[in-house]
Amino acid sequence: MPIPPVDFGARLPAWSALPFLGILLSIALSPIVAPRLWHRHYPTVALFWGALLIGPLLWVFGRSAAHELLHTALAEYLPFVLLLSALFTIGGGIHLRGRLPGTPLANAGILGLGTLLASLLGTTGAAMILIRPLLRANAFRRHRAHTVVFFIFLVGNVGGALTPLGDPPLFLGFLAGVPFLWTLKLLPEMLFVAGLVLLVYFGLDTFLHRRESGRWVPPISEGGGILRIEGAHNLLFLLGVLAAVIVSGTWHPGEIDLWGIELPIENLARDGVLALLLLASWWTTAPRIREANGYSWAPIKEVAILFAAIFATILPLLAILRAGPQGALAPVLAAVHTPGQFFWATGLLSSLLDNAPTYLAFLSTALGRFFPGVTERTAVLRLIAEQPAFLQAIATGAVFMGANTYLGNAPNFMVKSIAEEAGIEMPSFLGYVGRYALPVLLPVFLLTGWIFFR
Numbered sequence: 001m002p003i004p005p006v007d008f009g010a011r012l013p014a015w016s017a018l019p020f021l022g023i024l025l026s027i028a029l030s031p032i033v034a035p036r037l038w039h040r041h042y043p044t045v046a047l048f049w050g051a052l053l054i055g056p057l058l059w060v061f062g063r064s065a066a067h068e069l070l071h072t073a074l075a076e077y078l079p080f081v082l083l084l085s086a087l088f089t090i091g092g093g094i095h096l097r098g099r100l101p102g103t104p105l106a107n108a109g110i111l112g113l114g115t116l117l118a119s120l121l122g123t124t125g126a127a128m129i130l131i132r133p134l135l136r137a138n139a140f141r142r143h144r145a146h147t148v149v150f151f152i153f154l155v156g157n158v159g160g161a162l163t164p165l166g167d168p169p170l171f172l173g174f175l176a177g178v179p180f181l182w183t184l185k186l187l188p189e190m191l192f193v194a195g196l197v198l199l200v201y202f203g204l205d206t207f208l209h210r211r212e213s214g215r216w217v218p219p220i221s222e223g224g225g226i227l228r229i230e231g232a233h234n235l236l237f238l239l240g241v242l243a244a245v246i247v248s249g250t251w252h253p254g255e256i257d258l259w260g261i262e263l264p265i266e267n268l269a270r271d272g273v274l275a276l277l278l279l280a281s282w283w284t285t286a287p288r289i290r291e292a293n294g295y296s297w298a299p300i301k302e303v304a305i306l307f308a309a310i311f312a313t314i315l316p317l318l319a320i321l322r323a324g325p326q327g328a329l330a331p332v333l334a335a336v337h338t339p340g341q342f343f344w345a346t347g348l349l350s351s352l353l354d355n356a357p358t359y360l361a362f363l364s365t366a367l368g369r370f371f372p373g374v375t376e377r378t379a380v381l382r383l384i385a386e387q388p389a390f391l392q393a394i395a396t397g398a399v400f401m402g403a404n405t406y407l408g409n410a411p412n413f414m415v416k417s418i419a420e421e422a423g424i425e426m427p428s429f430l431g432y433v434g435r436y437a438l439p440v441l442l443p444v445f446l447l448t449g450w451i452f453f454r
Helices: 006-012 014-033 035-061 063-091 104-137 143-153 168-176 180-211 234-250 265-284 287-292 298-322 330-335 339-352 355-370 378-387 390-402 409-419 429-451
Strands: 094-097 228-230 257-260 260-266
Touching: 014 035, 014 298, 035 063, 035 298, 063 168, 063 234, 063 260, 063 298, 094 104, 094 287, 104 143, 104 180, 104 234, 104 409, 143 180, 143 409, 143 429, 168 180, 168 234, 168 355, 168 378, 168 390, 180 234, 180 390, 180 429, 234 265, 257 265, 260 265, 265 390, 298 355, 298 409, 339 355, 339 390, 339 429, 355 378, 355 390, 378 390, 390 429
Parallel strands: none
Antiparallel strands: 094 228, 257 260
């Protein structure tokens, strides 16, 4: 996300970040405290926090603030929502028909496949394609909740670490100037974490499967035991999304001026192609396929509304952090020094807040620490060249530890809701953390930090 000039951030008080914290706390707590009220009125809540920030910002900074808000909307927010919408819509047009027996080996295979696909289809796309076949495979199992939780760990989070398509934080980093292929450098960390988590899952599921021996009968597979892909032409559209994003990072024909905002032509071309691919998927996919996937526009509508407020309210915080020692949050910069500290700070906040804005906040912290006053894209490239471990720590912390709670990443709650609709009693917020995240993920992340970021 482009950051306003340093003098803008240097003039902002620390309390200007409060609306951002307000919208994140609302997103985190309201679905737990007042779920019905939240689902009915979340647009009003988002509008409240956005207006609470935008009004005073425009009053005090006038055209300067208006320019930055417009730049954020056109250059960052719209591409972000469009990419998620394209992946969600195209992925929702792919349906795996048939059923595998829910054995430990078959379940681990689905989790492993989803982990690999997440970086190509996005964590949301991969999760929406595979969660229902996984639930059907385990329909006759007594112990199923643990499989869904590990699916969230691997497919909904860890697997999205290798490309900007994989997880929203990495796409925001791509928009900020991180090269598309740079995230492949996270392969060792991803394989380490995914391998350990998958190994733990296989051991746990094998133990629980043996306890069910004599009570569980493998279901007869639909379609004579053959898995079939319906809507397979959407795979071509997914390849089109991948190609469009890659080309936009390598082809630079120039910029155009729109209302005083300089927009790269390659980004406009990418967004146009994404919109066409989205529409093509919608028009060419039979409605029954989307119905079989339980597809609806509600998740994307919620993402679009809430992230509009997030992108607006995070602007002052990023500006302050980007100002470095001149900003009001200079003590925050001084408190985080090493890659390991960035890994844990980014990860812990990504566990409680959404990992996309958390990634941006700590990326700005690193840029403000090492390159205050340098334009964002230049600073990002210098960070990669001179201090790459810091960006690796921020990226892995955000992507991996978004799995620590239901709040960390968008697919987490979506998968939970689908599982509950299928009759699975999922753990509560505290149950998820206490029974799974702490005993499984915490030791893995401790090892990851010690091996890669000490």
